[in-house]
Amino acid sequence: MKQFLALSLILSASHLASAKDDTHTLQLQDIFDLEYANQIDITDNGKTVYFVRNRMDIKTDRKVGNIWSVDYKTKQMQPLTSGVHMDYSPVLSPDGERLAFISTRDGSSQIYMKWLKTGAIAKISNLTSSPRAINWTPDSSQLVFSMFVPSKTVTPVNLPGKPKGATWAEPAKFIDDVYYRADGGGYSQKGFNQLFILDANGGNAKQLTRDEFDSAGDVSFSKDGSSLYYSANRHENNQLKPTNTEVYKLNLTTLTIEAITDRNGPDQQPKVSPDGRYLAYTGYDDKRTNYENTQLYIRDLKTGDTQSLTSDFDRSVGQIKWNANSKGLYFSYADEGQTALAYQPRSGKRKVITEKIGSVAFGRPYSGGDFDVSNNGDIAFTLADTQRPADIATIKRGKTERLTTLNSDALGDKQLAKVEEIWLKSSHDQLPIQGWIAYPPGFDKSKKYPLVLEIHGGPVANYGPHFSAEVQLFAAKGNVVLYMNPRGSDSYGKEFAQTIHHNYPSNDFDDLMTGVDALIAKGFIDESKLFVTGGSGGGVLTAWIVGHTDRFAAAVVAKPVINWISFVLTADFYPFFADYWFPGKPWDHIEHYMKRSPISYVGNVTTPTMLLTGEADYRTPISETEQYYQALKLQGVDTAMVRIPAASHGITARPSNLMTKVAYIQWWFDKHSK
Numbered sequence: 001m002k003q004f005l006a007l008s009l010i011l012s013a014s015h016l017a018s019a020k021d022d023t024h025t026l027q028l029q030d031i032f033d034l035e036y037a038n039q040i041d042i043t044d045n046g047k048t049v050y051f052v053r054n055r056m057d058i059k060t061d062r063k064v065g066n067i068w069s070v071d072y073k074t075k076q077m078q079p080l081t082s083g084v085h086m087d088y089s090p091v092l093s094p095d096g097e098r099l100a101f102i103s104t105r106d107g108s109s110q111i112y113m114k115w116l117k118t119g120a121i122a123k124i125s126n127l128t129s130s131p132r133a134i135n136w137t138p139d140s141s142q143l144v145f146s147m148f149v150p151s152k153t154v155t156p157v158n159l160p161g162k163p164k165g166a167t168w169a170e171p172a173k174f175i176d177d178v179y180y181r182a183d184g185g186g187y188s189q190k191g192f193n194q195l196f197i198l199d200a201n202g203g204n205a206k207q208l209t210r211d212e213f214d215s216a217g218d219v220s221f222s223k224d225g226s227s228l229y230y231s232a233n234r235h236e237n238n239q240l241k242p243t244n245t246e247v248y249k250l251n252l253t254t255l256t257i258e259a260i261t262d263r264n265g266p267d268q269q270p271k272v273s274p275d276g277r278y279l280a281y282t283g284y285d286d287k288r289t290n291y292e293n294t295q296l297y298i299r300d301l302k303t304g305d306t307q308s309l310t311s312d313f314d315r316s317v318g319q320i321k322w323n324a325n326s327k328g329l330y331f332s333y334a335d336e337g338q339t340a341l342a343y344q345p346r347s348g349k350r351k352v353i354t355e356k357i358g359s360v361a362f363g364r365p366y367s368g369g370d371f372d373v374s375n376n377g378d379i380a381f382t383l384a385d386t387q388r389p390a391d392i393a394t395i396k397r398g399k400t401e402r403l404t405t406l407n408s409d410a411l412g413d414k415q416l417a418k419v420e421e422i423w424l425k426s427s428h429d430q431l432p433i434q435g436w437i438a439y440p441p442g443f444d445k446s447k448k449y450p451l452v453l454e455i456h457g458g459p460v461a462n463y464g465p466h467f468s469a470e471v472q473l474f475a476a477k478g479n480v481v482l483y484m485n486p487r488g489s490d491s492y493g494k495e496f497a498q499t500i501h502h503n504y505p506s507n508d509f510d511d512l513m514t515g516v517d518a519l520i521a522k523g524f525i526d527e528s529k530l531f532v533t534g535g536s537g538g539g540v541l542t543a544w545i546v547g548h549t550d551r552f553a554a555a556v557v558a559k560p561v562i563n564w565i566s567f568v569l570t571a572d573f574y575p576f577f578a579d580y581w582f583p584g585k586p587w588d589h590i591e592h593y594m595k596r597s598p599i600s601y602v603g604n605v606t607t608p609t610m611l612l613t614g615e616a617d618y619r620t621p622i623s624e625t626e627q628y629y630q631a632l633k634l635q636g637v638d639t640a641m642v643r644i645p646a647a648s649h650g651i652t653a654r655p656s657n658l659m660t661k662v663a664y665i666q667w668w669f670d671k672h673s674k
Contacts, residue, residue: 023413024413024414024415024441025414025415025416025441025476026411026414026416026469026472026473026476027473027476028473028659028662028663029659030410030414031056031469031655031658031659032056032057032058032655033056033407033409033410034055034056034362034389034407034410034411034469035053035054035055035389035406035407035410036054036360036362036382036384036389036390036391036406036407037051037052037053037054037360037382037390037391037392037404037406038051038052038054038360038369038370038382038390039051039052039088039089039090039370040370040371040372040380040381040382040392041090041091041092041099041372042372042373042374042378042379042380042394043092043096043374044096044374044375044376045374045375045376046072046374046375046376046377046378046380046394046396047071047072047073048069048070048071048072049069049070049072049372049380049392049394049403050067050068050069050080050090050092050099051067051068051069051070051090051380051392052065052066052067052068052087052088052090053065053066053067053068053406056655057084058655059084060084061654061655061656062654062655063086063653063655064083064084064085064086065086065087065088066079066080066081066082066083066087067079067080067081067087067088067090067099067101067114068080070392070403070404072378072394072396072401072403075403075404077404080099080114081101081103081114081121083105085103085104085105086103086104087101087102087103087105087112088101088102088103089101089102089133089134091134091135091136092136093136093140093200094136094138094139094140095140096116097115097116097117097140098113098114098115098116098140098200099113099114099116100112100113100114100134100136100143100200101114101134102130102131102134103123106123108127108130109127109130109131110123110125110126110127110131111123111124111125111127111131111134111143111145111198112124113200113201113202122202123202124198124199124200124201124202124203125198125202125205127147127205129147129148129149129150130147130148131145131146131147131196131217132145132146132147132193132217133145133146133216133217133218133219134217135217135218135219135220135221136200137197137221137225138221138223138224138225139225140200141199141200142197142198142199142200143197143198143200144195144196144197144198144208144217144219144228145195145196145198145205145217146193146194146195146196146215146216146217147193147194147196147205148189148191148192148193148194149191149192149193149194149207150189150190150191151190151191151192151212152190153174153190155171155174156174157172157174159171173187177190177239178239178240178575179239179572179573181572181618182572182618183572183617183618183619183648183649184618184648184649184650184653186616186618192211192212192213192214192215193214193215193216193217194207194208194209194210194215195207195208195209195215195217195219195228195230195250196208197252208250208252208255209250209255209257211234213232213233213234213238214232214233215230215232216230216231216232216245216268217230218230218231218268218269218270219270220270220271220272220279221272222272222276223272223274223275223276224276225252226251226252226253227249227250227251227252228249228250228252229247229248229249229250229260229270229272229279230247230248230250230270231245231246231247231248231266231267231268231269231270231281232245232246232248233245233246234246234248234257234259239575240575241575241579242573242575242576243265243266243286243576244264244265244266244286245266245267245268245283246259246260246261246262246263246267247259247260247261247267247268247270247279247281248260260279260299261281261283263283263285264285264286265283265284265285265286265292266282266283266284266286266294267281267282267283267297268281268282268283269281269282269319269320271320271321271322271329272301273322273326274322274324274325274326275326276301277300277301277302277326278298278299278300278301278326278346279298279299279301280296280297280298280299280320280322280329281297281299282294282295282296282297282317282320283295283297288579288580289498289501289580290460290488290497290498290500290501290502290504290580290581291460291490291494291497291498291501292494293310293313293314293315293316293317293493293494294316294317294318295308295309295310295311295313295317296308296309296310296317296320296329296331296344297309298329298346309329309344309346309350310344310350313333313350314493314494315333315334315335315491315493316333316334316490317331317332317333318331318332318333318334318339319331319332319370319371321371321372321373323343323373323377324373324374324375324376324377327345327346328343328344328345328346328348329343329344330342330343330344330353330371330373330379331344332357332369332371334367334462334490334491335355335491336434336464336491336492337367337434337436337462337463337464337465337485337491338355338356338357338367338464338465338491339355339357339358339359339367339368339369339464340352340353340354340355340357341353341354341355341357341371341379341381353379353395354379354381354395354400356381356383356393356400357369357370357371357381357382357383358381358382358383358384358385358389358390358391358466358467359382359384359390359464359466359467360382360384360389360390361466361468362389362467362468362469363468363469363470363652363658364454364456364463364468364470364471364535365386365436365463365464365465365466365467365468365471365483366456366461366462366463366464366466367462367463367464367466367491369381369382369384369390370382378394378395378396379394379395379396380392380393380394381393381394381395383400383402384466384467385465385466385467386416386417386418386419386436386438386465386466386467386468387411387416387467388405388407388411388467389406389407389467390467391403391404391405391406391407392404415441415442416441416472416475417438417439417440417441417471417472417475417476417481418438418439418443419436419437419438419439419465419471420436420437420439421434421435421436421465422434422435422436422437422515422518423435424511424514424515424518425514426487426507426510426511426514427510427513427514427517428507428510428511428514429507431487431496431499431511433484433485433486433487433511433514433515434484434485434492435482435483435484435485435515436463436464436465436482436483436484437480437481437482437519438471438472438474438475438480438481438482438483439475439480440475440476440477440478440479440480441475441476443480443524444524445522445523445524446524447524448524448525448526449478449479449480449524449525449526449529450478450479450480450525450526450529450530450531450669450673451479451480451481451482451516451519451520451525451526451529451530451531452474452479452480452481452482452531452532452533452669453482453483453484453512453515453516453530453531453532453533453534453552454470454471454474454481454482454483454533454534454538455483455484455486455512455532455533455534455537455538455541455542456483456485456489456534456537456538457534457535457536457537457538457539458488458489458490458536458537459488459489459500459504459508459537459540459541460488460489460490460497460500461489461490461537462485462489462490462491462492463483463484463485463489464485464491469658469662470658470661470662471483473662473666474662474665474666477666479531479669480519480524480525482515482516482519484511484512484515486508486511486512486541487499487500487507487508487511488500488504488508502581502582502583502592503596504540504581504596505540505541505544505596505598506596508541509541509544509545509548512541512545513549516530516551528553528673528674529553529669529673529674530551530552530553531552531553531554531555531556531669531672532545532546532552532555532556533555533556533557533558533665534557534558535558535559535651536558536559536560536619536620536649538558539557539558539559539560539561539620540560540561540562540598542555542556542557542558542560543555543557543560543562543598543609543628544598544601546605546607546609547598547600547601547602547604547605548601548604550606550607552607553607553608553669553672553673553674554607554608554609554610554668554669554671554672555607555608555609555610556609556610556611556612556664556665556668556669557609557610557611557612557625557628558611558612558613558651558661558665559612559613559614559617559619559620559625559649559651560598560611560613560620560624560625560628561597561598561620561624562597562598562599562624562625562627562628562631563594563597563598563599563624563627564581564582564586564593564594564596564597565586565590565593565594565597566623566624566627567620567621567624568581568582568586568593569586570621570623570624571618571619571620571621572618572619573619598628599627599628599631602628602631602632602635603635605632605635605637606637607637608637608638608639608668608671608672609628609632609637609638609639610639610640610641610642610664610665610668611625611628611629611639611640611641611642612625612641612642612644612651612661612664612665613625613642613643613644613651614643614644614646614647614648614649614650614651614657615643615644615645615646615647616646616647616648617647617648617649617651618648618649619648619649620649622643625641625643626641629641638672640668642660642664644657644660644661
């Protein structure tokens with residue numbers, strides 16, 4: 001009896017120790033404790049930064065956000081809004097007295113106003129659709145924004161003979177638009193995004209544009225406020241050539257529209273200089289490739305002279321902001337998996353300000369982030385790394401200072417995966433490839449660990465040294481996680497990204513296998529426990545991998561493309577995919593499409609392969625997943641299909657879906673651990 005009691009005490013103590021250990025590593029339910037900052041607006045004097053503080057609400061299973069401020073000198077944070085809803089897009093008025101924002105607090109997206117001196121908040125709009133991209137007029141009296149306006153629809157067929165009070169089937173839905181459904185939005189209603197103007201004290205919004213073109217809400221005003229500049233695709237073939245946008249000038253008195261740019265390619269982000277003389281914008285000449293570097297242009301509004309300030313820069317320009325003296329611009333860009341900020345004078349050499357802009361992607365380690373610049377040159381930006389989601393930081397007189405520590409409570413006592421950068425030379429052609437290794441908490445190089453290869457989507461995108469809830473959760477389960485930027489990723493220049501032009505998947509497979517081989521050579525990987533997963537473009541590559549090697553014990557293919565022909569003919573943005581990812585239409589290039597389709601190699605697959613996709617995914621429709629699932633079943637491969645109800649391509653818009661995704665992937669890998 002004493003021996004039994006002793007054994008019971010040992011087992012109980014062991015269980016408690018294990019439970020205690022679990023509290024010190026990241027667990028699935030910890031997702032609801034995490035926060036991150038984004039959507040920054042800094043005051044002209046640089047003393048206060050306004051931002052959206054995002055968190056995950058466990059009761060509603062939704063991301064919620066409120067607007068906060070942080071004082072540069074004291075680091076004191078204060079809430080400007082509160083509640084279990086989304087407050088977003090905060091924009092300071094030019095006079096600094098009010099903060100406009102969008103909120104869902106009354107059940108629909110409306111424009112609200114915060115009076116900063118009194119603290120009063122009021123809803124100033126009563127709109128029928130969600131407003132986007134609110135912008136102040138220069139005199140702080142009005143707001144311009146874009147909003148969807150439905151078009152009148154005429155049903156070509158009306159059934160006769162329906163008796164009064166009869167209950168018939170729901171009428172058929174007649175569709176004749178090029179774009180009739182959108183990922184995350186479902187089946188579309190006929191109509192266009194138009195520009196509106198609204199008095200800052202509230203009232204009825206006045207419609208500024210009324211034509212059958214979508215008008216972007218990212219506008220910029222002339223110095224006197226009499227006109228505004230915006231980006232739109234007003235070409236006759238705009239739906240079949242969706243990237244061919246121009247910058248237009250709208251006279252706010254006459255409502256006449258004048259084209260400012262005229263070339264084949266996107267022209268976006270118009271920004272008038274503070275002195276009113278120059279117009280900056282971003283774009284590139286469209287050559288129908290899978291990737292081109294976005295350049296920064298300025299146009300002299302007096303002479304019409306236009307020049308690119310970044311023609312010698314082999315990276316894509318992101319967000320742009322004028323310096324208050326109109327002598328140059330700040331711009332963000334992705335470089336080797338990180339987001340950097342540079343200052344580009346109108347003439348002269350550009351200067352790198354920081355390479356530490358942190359991602360706000362949260363789920364997976366994609367690059368990105370936000371910044372703003374005060375009139376005196378102080379910079380506010382999102383600061384994040386592999387151990388923390390995005391906080392707020394500033395740069396004053398060259399010194400970087402963190403202002404917030406949003407996750408000190410949630411992650412302060414957690415043992416997280418340490419992340420290490422690696423560079424490799426591809427076995428295919430010695431092309432340098434960058435990657436990162438996430439080591440599980442308590443890592444001991446003398447032991448053997450499972451390896452999870454996690455592949456990014458895009459395919460023209462990039463991972464980097466950023467916080468990733470998914471990577472950290474896999475590592476917390478005892479896996480070494482490898483993620484890489486194979487050829488075709490951006491942030492390494494145009495040539496690197498274009499290696500997969502009309503050639504995807506291909507030797508990106510070799511790049512990824514080079515990474516796996518390099519980790520095995522380090523001696524701490526259990527070769528019987530190699531696993532691979534990825535989403536979207538990463539799902540394509542995962543399916544491609546199991547069709548070309550049997551070295552992995554199991555695979556999870558998330559939201560993939562399996563058959564490029566069916567993808568182009570069912571995806572929401574199909575005119576773009578057909579024109580830019582392939583040499584022509586599917587029926588003219590069947591052999592090319594099928595050569596790059598994972599379905600063509602399903603006969604080689606022996607790896608246990610699970611599929612995971614949102615049922616409302618219109619970017620890589622779930623029919624792609626169903627094709628592969630049924631093909632694997634016919635082939636006799638151990639397979640399963642996980643369908644996430646109501647989820648679109650991102651899957652993880654709801655926190656519990658992120659938990660579901662990671663849990664199912666880990667379960668599949670555990671099931672097939674030898």
